Structures are given as structure tokens and as C-alpha cells.
Amino acid sequence: MKPAAFDYVRAESLEEALAALAEHGAEARVIAGGQSLLPMLNMRLARPQVLVDIMRLGALRPLRRQDDAVVVPAGVRQAELLAWPELAALLPLLAAALPHLGHYQTRSRGTVCGSAAHADPSAEIPLCLVALGGEIHLRSRRRARRVAAGDFFTGMMATDKGDDEMIEAVSFPVAPPGSGFAFREFSRRHGDFAIVGCAARVAADRVELTVCGVADRPERRSWPALSGSALDDALNAFAWELEAREDLHASARLRRDLVRSLGRAVIAEASACLV
Numbered sequence: 383m384k385p386a387a388f389d390y391v392r393a394e395s396l397e398e399a400l401a402a403l404a405e406h407g408a409e410a411r412v413i414a415g416g417q418s419l420l421p422m423l424n425m426r427l428a429r430p431q432v433l434v435d436i437m438r439l440g441a442l443r444p445l446r447r448q449d450d451a452v453v454v455p456a457g458v459r460q461a462e463l464l465a466w467p468e469l470a471a472l473l474p475l476l477a478a479a480l481p482h483l484g485h486y487q488t489r490s491r492g493t494v495c496g497s498a499a500h501a502d503p504s505a506e507i508p509l510c511l512v513a514l515g516g517e518i519h520l521r522s523r524r525r526a527r528r529v530a531a532g533d534f535f536t537g538m539m540a541t542d543k544g545d546d547e548m549i550e551a552v553s554f555p556v557a558p559p560g561s562g563f564a565f566r567e568f569s570r571r572h573g574d575f576a577i578v579g580c581a582a583r584v585a586a587d588r589v590e591l592t593v594c595g596v597a598d599r600p601e602r603r604s605w606p607a608l609s610g611s612a613l614d615d616a617l618n619a620f621a622w623e624l625e626a627r628e629d630l631h632a633s634a635r636l637r638r639d640l641v642r643s644l645g646r647a648v649i650a651e652a653s654a655c656l657v
Contacts, residue, residue: 385423392435396442396521399434399548404523406432407545413437414456417484417492418500434548442550447472451553453519460489460497460507472556474655475514475581478565479506485573495549501539504575504595506567508535511552512600513581513592518543519551526550538598561585564651566644567595570631577632578640582648584656591617591645596624596637617645 393399403410409431413419422428436442442457445466452472454463460483463469463476470477483489483497483506497507498518510516511531518534520527520543531552534542543549557563567579576595583590592602603620605613621641626634 386426386429388423388430389432390435391432393439396436396439396550399436399439400521400523400546402432402434403546403548410434410545412456412499412548414496415459415492416496417488418496418502436548447556448553451517451555453551453553454494455551456493456495456549458494460484460492460494461486463494464489473514473554474557475563475565475583476510476554478563479510479567479579479581482506482565482567482569482572482576482579488573495552498534498552499541499543499549501535501541501599502575503538503598503600504577504579506565506576506579506594507552509579509581509592509594509600510565511554512602513583513590514554516552516554518549519553520544520547521550522547532602535599560656562652562655564648564655566648566651568640568644578637578644580641580644580648582645582652584649584652586656589613589649591620591649593620593624593641593645596621596626596641598627613646613649614642617642620645 391402411430411433413433413435414437442455445454445458464480494507497505516531517528529542536542562584564582567576569576578596579594581592587607589608590604592600594600605616608616621638626637628634
């Protein structure tokens with residue numbers, strides 16, 4: 383299929399992009415890498431009247447460390463973040479998760495912020511944002527604001543972003559000393575969207591598990607340090623609380639089983655990585 387007709391704005395400045403969003407509101411969509419948006423356009427699942435291209439804006443690059451967080455502007459591609467020399471030391475969870483995000487070809491075009499904006503419930507970047515307590519940096523002509531990732535993702539491909547706003551950047555807190563991280567996912571083939579993905583963060587006195595692919599958005603739970611049957615009980619309760627969906631890819635029962643098994647595995651792996 384081909385997309386429905388639309389106008390195209392190649393923004394030469396951030397101000398021009400924000401002006402287009404202010405003028406067209408819900409009828410406009412921002413395009414950067416296009417790896418999520420273009421398929422939706424071709425299948426006519428999205429029918430914007432205006433596309434606002436932001437990929438030539440130098441103000442939206444490069445990624446940087448700012449205080450105790452890594453800030454990833456909207457122009458940074460997924461492959462750039464994965465190749466960043468400091469990634470493994472500062473954001474070990476992302477270093478483990480990003481190789482599962484699509485394939486080399488899509489990572490070389492797709493942007494980190496684009497994945498957050500798309501808000502697929504099986505995607506790795508939203509999972510990591512929620513797991514790490516990251517923030518979404520939103521900007522419009524009216525204001526700039528930050529939203530915690532746990533509040534930004536509101537449902538199936540739904541977010542707290544306003545019609546006149548764009549994601550200017552996302553930020554991930556750097557790994558604090560005394561923490562361990564691990565990531566695993568189950569998919570039909572490497573690079574496919576996860577049927578279930580699990581990210582664990584472990585400290586001396588806390589265990590956190592974030593799950594994607596089960597509910598309509600990433601969900602995180604935090605418990606005191608648990609082991610043995612107490613951990614099994616907590617994982618089982620979490621699996622049922624997610625109200626797993628049933629679709630062509632997996633049954634609800636399989637998804638619950640994967641939450642239990644992958645959850646236990648990533649928690650054990652993160653515990654072994656405590657520094």
C-alpha cells in the first residue's frame with residue numbers, strides 16, 4: 383500500500399518545527415528515522431496531513447552526559463547510542479537491551495526518541511526508560527516540560543505527549559554504584575518485537591523487575607530483597623497482575639510463564655553483577 387497524501391515540512395530550525403506543530407496540532411506528525419512511522423503510513427494506520435522532518439536539526443544532536451544522567455536528543459539514532467564508548471559503563475541495561483532492538487539496518491536509521499514516541503508495548507527503549515526511571519523531555523511553542531517515563535506511557539501506543547509537542551530528548555539516569563542490571567527477552571526471531579521482555583535492577587536491599595510485551599505498556603514492580611519461594615510468589619503475583627493479552631504470537635498463559643521464568647533469570651543475573 384501507499385500512504386495517503388500529506389504535506390511535507392523539512393524543518394530548518396527547532397522553532398520552525400514547533401511552529402508547524404502549533405499550527406497543525408493533531409494533524410501533524412514528527413518524522414526522524416521513520417522506522418516506526420513509515421510502515422504505519424504505508425498501511426494507512428496513520429493519516430497525518432503534515433509530516434515535520436527534524437533530522438537535519440543540529441540542535442537535536444549529539445548525546446551527552448549531564449550531571450547523573452545521559453541525555454539522548456531526538457536526532458540520535460539507535461546505532462549511535464549502541465556504539466557510544468561509554469554506554470556499557472554508564473548504562474549497562476541499555477547496552478544489554480539495544481542489540482535486541484530490530485536489526486542493524488533499522489537501528490542505523492531509527493532514533494531513540496522515535497521509539498519512545500511510538501510507544502509500542504513490546505519495545506526495548508520504553509522498557510529501559512521505565513526500568514531506569516528515565517524522563518521524556520517535551521517541547522512546544524508554549525512550554526518545555528519533563529515527564530517521568532512511568533507516567534509518559536499511558537496505554538497501547540498512547541502517551542502523555544500533547545498534539546503540539548515533540549520529544550526533544552530522553553534521559554536515562556546513570557547506573558549508581560552497588561547496582562546490578564540484566565535484560566532478556568523472548569521473541570520468535572532475533573530482532574522481532576519481544577513476546578515478553580524483562581529488565582532487572584538489583585541493589586543490596588531492593589529488587590526491581592520491569593516487563594514489556596504483556597500489558598499495554600511497560601510495567602515495573604519493586605520488592606525488598608527476595609529469594610527462594612518468596613521471589614517465586616512475587617513473580618507469580620506480578621504475572622497475573624499484568625492481565626496478559628492473547629494474540630497470534632502467544633497465549634496469555636505463555637506470557638505469564640515467561641514473566642516467571644525470564645523474571646527469575648534476569649534477577650539472578652543482575653544479582654551476580656552487583657558492584
